[in-house]
Structures are given as structure tokens and as C-alpha cells.
Amino acid sequence: MKRFSIIGKDVPRTDAATKARGSAIYTDDMKLPGMLHGRLLRSPFAHALIKHIDTSKAASLPGVKCVITAEDTPKIKYGNWRLFPETQDEYALAVEKVRFIGDEVAAVCAIDKDTAEEALDLIEVEYEDLPAVFDVASSMQPGAPVIHDYCPTNISVNRKIKYGDVEKGFADSDYVREDVFTVHGVSHAYLEPCSALAQVDLDGRITLWTSTQVPYIVQCLLASTLGMRENDIRVIKPYVGGGFGGKMELRAWEFCAALMAKMTGRPVKFTLSREEEFLAGRRRHPMTIHSKVGFRKDGTLTAKDLKIRLDGGAYNAMGPTATFLCGNFGAMLYRYPNYRFHGEHVYTNKPPASAMRGFGAPQSLYATEIQMNIAAEALGIDPVDLRIKNAQVSGDEIPDVAVISSCGFVESIKAVAEMSEWKEKRKNLKPGHGIGIGCYSFISGGVFNWFNTQYPFSAAEVRVFSDGTAHLLSMASDIGQGSDTVLKQILAEELGLRMEDIRITVADTSMTPQADLGAWGSRVTLMAGNAVIDAARKIKEQIFGSVSARFNLNVIHELECKDGRVQSKVKSDYGLSFGEAVAMAQKANRGEPIVARGSYTPRDKGLVTPAFGFGAQVAEVEVDRETGLVEVKHMWTAHDCGTVINPRSVEGQLAGSIQMGLGYALSEQFVMDGGKTLNTNFADYKMPMATDMPPSDVVHIDTYEPEGPMGAKEAGEGLASPTAPAISDAVYHAVGYRCMDLPITPEKILEDLEKMSETGDKQA
């Protein structure tokens, strides 16, 4: 394998020092002269017609500069799935009707926050309450209230995948298992509440600073909803305090900030409260998963039939993608010779669900993994062996969907079993203790062009200078995951420079090359990384020529960029410093700067992704039979992310995934009363703290992804999936409670233990 000088090293993150000092500027830290403060009025009804809005009292409150409702907007719908315009179902401010508690109805801006808040109370809205639906089953009933007129069934997306002959597969099976799982919604709970600040420049163009994962998408959708041209909108992403999928669309406050900045001629800033984030913010899709799976006696999989209904809430948001992906993930991990999937995305009168770390995988794979464990028990095969027997390997194909390139799945399962001493522990644990396994696969960015961009999926521009430095420009979004550092590492490696030789400008839609679809689906390292390499190679072509000419090298000489020099590979004294080589190339070009553009668009890579990450995780738990409390004692993880570009960053991502997975399994959930979210603060929405984290061990499985930059692929997002099934299986192993409806709560465990003691058996 190739030896790297910067890739694979624990390079400190380029943004760490400024964040450590508290000098990194996030959107809400910004202030502009004359800036106004905005607030949104949200619907108190889950489903209602807006009969009348009177904003006159609010508008006449001293200090209020502008009050808007849908009437003041062009009323143009938006949504991320531009490829299918009928899925674009959202208005920035509600038109005629509201569809969930928290739906944005009006906006005000004033000279200070208190005045804006006071003005909200003065807006009078007359609603006519409509019958509402809060779960998928009622929403799909004939005669159920229709949430969007264009969609009389309330089923906004239908997605089917089918290969092989499922019925025949089941007929040939010795064991068929059918279950229904329900999984719940959870919050992204990024620490930074959303914020957006808009300013209008002299020509009436708009600059928007916003806490987003997708500056390019915000630019395009803001332009279309305001009826402006794309280039009239400039979106800049400052530092962002986490996203996890919750900041990947155009949002009402971004639109309102921009429109009100235009209307008032003054900068306008909106920052959400944590209560608003919990009350109305995006969330992970709750799903009902009907899964039927068949095996032969020896454990060989024969078929899978998967039906998933996603509770989408009131708008599509990223639901269509989640619908596609949960079906794709259903076919991952194991070799299902026959597979059928039907996914339905269903509207309800609840806050919209959307993308969240794992993007359909945590839900779908929960069902997969629990059923594997149920089947293993029924077939009398160790769960680890059953997995290895059926595991996907490099070269496997999901017909018409994807081909698996690099794959360290079997190695991951074996490694995690060994680290955790699975075989012994599975047999000989103390009462109340249990050990369980969960696995995952995940994408390295999406292939399907739902946004219908006409640009490359990722692009990069590299400029090099005679002082030996380089400037990297990219629209990719570092939202805390560390992609700026990774992109710099990739460029430094390719050009033989040091980290400190590289300046980076990112995520500014006017200054960085078109385009980048944003930070989601673990796409940045692979896609933006490949774009950087493409640009860097073009730079090398330009400067290699000058070195070749300078030393009169035979054309067969291979040149390289290494250790700050550009030189012949075999005779390194035939070479110049990087800066000298740039200067010569520039001279040869009569002063023209040395600049190159690179790009990456996945082509001919099926429907899902160019590369899959894999991994396996084992959890050991102790369950208190008296209280039903679950304590996770240890986690072991083995994962395959291809080349590890920055080990510390990857480990940090993994630990973060475990924290989120732990919360998903055991403590986090939205408490809903109909359409109302009741737990709207961190005291009642229980996220794991430092004291809740189990000790954990990690190994990276060494693979090289041919499609990835320097062999790298997805890291850290896929691990949102295995933690919940691993813990769930360990709880079953400990006390016999099999969780079919996440989360695993003490109440559910105690209730089940009670039932078991009555009937005197262990249920499967």
C-alpha cells in the first residue's frame, strides 16, 4: 500500500485553536450595524385553516420595523427534491393552512429581541381547527383528513425495489420469521440552535450567513422562493455547531431574514430558541417496519420482504431520500438472493422528520439486526457465525442498485468478536449481564441527483504561489465533523506540502467553485476529496513542465511533489522547491497565476453510492431486574472506513456516534401529546452525558477504497446504526426482553419481566 506523509496522521484540526479560544464566529455571534432581530410566529394548531391574520397592532408597536405573512411573499413552494417538483410541498410562511404545531405563520423584526417577542403576541390569527392525524395508520385510513391537497392518500412517496423471486425464496426456506418493529423519532440536538443573518448590498443582492450544512442548496432555493436569480444570492456558512442532518434544507427563518432585509434595507438576524428547536425542529423518522426473512437450516439466507412506513410529519423535507435509503439499507450487510422492498412516506400532522445521522439506516438496520439474532437463536447458530455465513463481500451486487467495492465486513465481525471475547461471554456471563451484536453498512455520499444540479457534485479550486503556499477553495461544509482539515490533508499530501502551507476558503457560494451539494450522507471526504485531488493533479501538470524544462529531463522521467519540493522521482537533486517551481511555471506563462479547477461527480455508480463503509459493534450490559435500568458496561467497535485520513478525528466521530446510539437505544425520545412535543428542553429530552458513556475499544479494519480519495470512504455516520441493536440484543441476552419498539425503557423491561415470570418462559 502507498506510504503517505500526512494522510493517516493525527494532524490537529485546523479550526481547533480558534474554537478553543472562543474566537470562532458562529452565525449568532455576528452583529452588523443597524441589525434587526427577527422572531417567528408559529401555529398552536396541528391542522387548521388560517381564516384571517391581523398584523396591524404588531406593526404599530414602537421599534417594530416589519411584520410579514405569506401575503407579503411570492408564495413559491420549495423542497430539496427539485428533480420531482411535485414533492416540493413547503412554503416559508403558511399559505391558507397550517399542518403542524410550530408551523411558521408570520415573522416580525424589530430593533431588539424583546420588542420582536412582544410584537409576536400582538399578531392576531383566526384559525379554523381541522381534524388532524398523528400516526401513520390513521393517516392512511380511507377518509382520513387530507394534509396536502395534491396528495389525497397522504402517501407522498412510494418506493419499490425488487430482485429475484421472494415467494420462491420463502417456499425454499426451512425457517421463516416475520416481525413488526416500530422505531421512534429523536432529535439531532446539535448544540448550536439555528441562526441566520441576511444583509442586502447596493444592488439589491442578498448575502446570507447561516448555520447550514448545504450553502448551495440554500442559495438555489432561496433564489427560487424569492423569485430572484441564483447569482443574486450569496450564502456563507460560518462555523456551525453541529448539524447531523438537521440543517440540510432551506428553512423559514433563512427566507424571512432575506426577505425582511430587502424590505427594511437593514440586516436581519433570526436565532431559534432551544424550545423552538425541540418543538418544531426536524427529527429522525419514526418508522413501522414489517420484515419477513427466510433461511435454510444451515443458516443461509433465502429471501427478505420488507415493508416500511415512514412517519414523515407535515412535509416531505428529506423524507423521499430516507424512503429510498431505508429500502437500500434493508438489502445491505447480508446476501439476500431474493429481495423485495416497499417504502411509503406518509404525512401526519407532526413536525416534519428529515435526514438524521444514518439517514434511514438506523431504523432499517435495527430490524435487520434484531431479526438476525432471533433467527440465530431459532436455528441454533451463534449470531456471529450466522452473520459471517451471510455477510456481503467485495464484488457483491445489489441488482440495479449498487456494486460493493471495498468491503471489510467479515473482518469487522471477526475482529469485534475477538476483542469482546464474544464466544466465552455469550455463554458464561453473570446473571443480569448480557452481550449483544449489531452491524452496519453506510454510504459515502449519494449518487442520485434529486437536487437536479447542473454542476459537479463537488468541486475544488487550487491556486499555488511562488512563496510555496497553496490556497484551496471549496464549497464543502465543515459543520464540526472536520472536513476542512481532511481536505487540507488531502491537498497537502498530493502537493507534498505541509498543513501550514495551505490556506482554505470554504462554503461561500460567491467565492468558492460551483458547486457542492453539502455535508450529508458522509459524502464530503469522498466527493470533495476527489475534487481536490483532481485539481491538485492539474496543478502538478502545470508545474512539472517547468521542472522538466529547467533540468532538461528526458520525457520518461517521473516527477513528484514531496517534502516541499518538485523533483525527479529517481534523482531528487533534479528538482526545485515548490515555490521555485511555481515561479518558473508562472514565468513560462507570462505572469498568469497557476490555478486549477477539479471536480467529482459519481457516474455509472448505480443508484445509491460509489462506496460503502462497514462495521460491527458489540455491547455488554447489565440490567437491574428491580429497576429495569440498563447500564452499558463496554462497547467494542470494528469498522472499515477505507484509509483512515485522520485517526483522532475518526475516533472522535465514532465516540460521538456511540453517544447518539446510546441515546437512541435507551433514553432519547420525543414525548408527544397528539401533535404537540412536550419535552422541549434538555432537562426532559435526555441525552447521554459524560458519566453515561461506557468504556470503549475501536479497531480500524484496513481496506483501500478504489473510488475514494487515497482509499478513504465513509466514517462515523454508519455507526449511528449498530449501537441500538447491539444494546438491545445484550438486554435480551441478559434478561430475555426482546425490544421490538424502540427505545428500550425500564418500564418496558419491567413489564416484560413480569409477564415472563407469570408465564415462566423466555419469549422470542
Place this chain on the structure above:
Amino acid sequence: MKHQIRFTVNGDEYVVAVDPRRTLNEVLRDDLNLTGTKLGCGTGDCGACTVIVEDRTVSSCLTLAVSVNGKAVRTVEGLAPSGEELHPIQEAFVKTGAIQCGFCTSGMEMAAAHLLSRNPSPGEEEIRAGLSGHLCRCTGYNQIVEAVSVAAEAMRNSKTEEVKG
């Protein structure tokens, strides 16, 4: 009616007229432009807004500005000795990878500063306990815990050097 308060932040004296309902968080961020102190929840549950008042850590989002009249406040901006150097705690956060999105960082660092001022050699359990009440959604806490113990060691070593020197 506004109240005039006089207090120091990181050694600098400020006199501000504040509404009695104004929180310390608002005064730091909005009036003094010290935006290193964050606002993650406003309800005292996340720790992102933590600052040190006299020798106690407080949630600045729940602390009324008038209550710090006459007191000394320390924020993340007061940790580093200069623009070129970092405080050992910050150094350790950078080195161990304890910072991802960075939104929890200043609160975590202030909690660490307070913890280490009372207990220069905390064990892992003590560090975790010292950070409980501080939420981080990115790191899973492990590298933050490691950062605090790395910082503790660095600070102990520099103390002994001082004594020796």
C-alpha cells in the same frame, strides 16, 4: 429602569447599564461582544454558557447580570495568555481532538478550569463527574475527558517547574 453595574471580565473593568431581567449571557455576548461564551439552551441544562464568577462556575444564561455587580467574571476569552499562546487546557483540547463543532468547547474548558483549580490531579471518574451537566453532541466526551487529564498533567508539570525555577 436600568441599573448600572460595575464588574470585571478577565480583569477588565466594565460599567454597563442593564435592564434587571438581562442575563449575564446577554450582557457578555451582546453588550461586551464576548461571544466565546455560547447560548445552547437558555435553561441551565447544557453548560455551553458556563463562565466563572469569583471562584464558582455558573450558567450565564440563568445568571442575572445585576447579580455580578462588583464581582470578577472569567470567560473563555480570559484563558489564553496571549494571541500566540494557548492555555494548557486549550492546548490539550486541541491536541486530543476534543473539539469537533466547538459549540460546547468554551463551557467545557471553563468547567475544566474550575475543576483543575480545586483538584489538580482528578481521576477519570472525577473528570466525568466534573463535566456532567455539560452536553456535547459531537465527541461522545471521551476525548474531552482525555483533554482534561492531559491538561492537568501539563499544569502540574509547569507548577513544579515554577517551584524548581
